[in-house]
Amino acid sequence: MASVASTVPAVRRRRLNEAPGRKEGDYVLYWMTAARRTRSNFALQHAVELARGLSKPLVVLEALRVGYADASDRLHRFVLQGMADNRARFARKPATYLAYVEPSPGAGKGLLEALAAKACCVVTDDFPCYFLPKMTAAAAARLEVAVEAVDGNGLYPMRATERVFTTAHSLRVHLQKELKPHLSELPAEDPFKGVKLPALESLPRGLEREWPMASDALLEATPAALAALPIDHTVGPAVLQGGSEAGEARMASFVAERLARYEEDRSEPELEGTSGLSPYLHFGHVAVHDVFRAVVKQEAWSVESLGPSNGGSKAGWWKMSAPAEAFLDELITWRELAYNMASHRPDDYFRFDSLPDWAQKTLKAHERDERPHLYTLDELDQAKTHDPLWNAAMGQMKRDGWFHNYMRMLWGKKILEWSPSAAEALTRMERLMNRYSLDGRNPCSYSGYFWVLGRYDRPWGPERPIFGAIRYMSSDNTARKFSVKKYVEKYAP
């Protein structure tokens, strides 16, 4: 709705269709698909501002499908717990929140159309990975009302540049020149602050009969509630609790208690040295902007402290403590490097042939090398290899739904070594992570798999069998560098 002013930067907003807005509609609709939260959410902020500008109620639809390949008790429980938090939080806001959980594949078909038919316009999230971009594009093509997607993924808007960065260093150099103004354009912590919106008179007729909203009991995600859904019950819930409440608590404890030791502890598999926030960032239960704010507060930092560009060096630009700078390098440089690739190369960021030429060439040259250990996907899935440390990494992923960064690097390198081809290794990494890891199906998943295969890296010598010039890692070296004995004991299958 071009006639209504928005505080959400234009570079973060994009029209997904040509259909006009309807001033005479009953409400503004926010279709929440990726930023599953009420706080620091640019898409929600935009929808609230449109509703205010048009003096209309706001309806928020958060839906959960069952008909996708990886739907399981694990993923469902995490998302349902997030929906329970959202229901409680929206109850205190001037908005109508609809939590819809599909009872059977395809049952949700038509719900978005029915809601959009009475809407002034539709706002949704601009997430560049998994089936979401195709799903939102297809919906926008069908709907007869304006649909706008809003990018709330990172601190640097995905479309602020046309460049595709091929190394972390080149993105760091770029961010040191370009990021500063965006740090003063963070989303409103509470998009409803000081906002009054009219109450919704009614939803479209018959809507709740045809698509009954989730009961509070279902959102509790009890074993019985999960058992009743047609999803994969062999991948059980992880211990980690989903939702903004749990995510925000984790963020606060990390920043207060563990950030100061991040540099020393982050690569130690036996320590809880990192934030553990990736599942919450993936499902949008926590905003990266709030994580940044928490670090800024802890460091008593302000944007004026930012140093001049220092040639892309990891340390010294932020003018924060060394551990805070190391953490922001992961949270911003490495994370947004992944979003940059996924958003700018939507057709091939996940395809093997998107690897840099040198990496494809060297892997191809070693494709026929003898593989002393060759495992099937099933053997990998069951953690039945000769390598106890690798088996433990797989065990951590399967049990906790998350595993340690350094172990992910080793895990991927061994899958490359033990698979019939590099392309097959990519497929296997994707399959296992999609199935078990709460933070899988994310741009950072793909940057991780492709890092294993050479992206964002350089050729290394000497050339090795299977790997060629791709960086090699070994379990023995990992065990020499870090303490892993207790890790292996804890996660051995």
Ligand SMILES: Cc1cc2nc3c(=O)[nH]c(=O)nc-3n(C[C@H](O)[C@H](O)[C@H](O)COP(=O)(O)OP(=O)(O)OC[C@H]3O[C@@H](n4cnc5c(N)ncnc54)[C@H](O)[C@@H]3O)c2cc1C
């Ligand atoms: C083979 C492989 C697969 C990976 N798969 C995923 C995945 O599916 N989902 C995912 O979010 N990350 C993935 N990563 C990146 C990284 O391992 C995880 O982001 C990190 O371990 C998550 O733990 P944390 O939240 O405690 O990280 P922290 O160290 O606390 O970092 C904070 C945040 O920064 C981001 N981040 C940290 N390290 C990286 C990195 N190397 N690349 C991109 N972003 C990073 C994440 O959003 C993370 O939550 C993968 C890495 C590899 C090598």
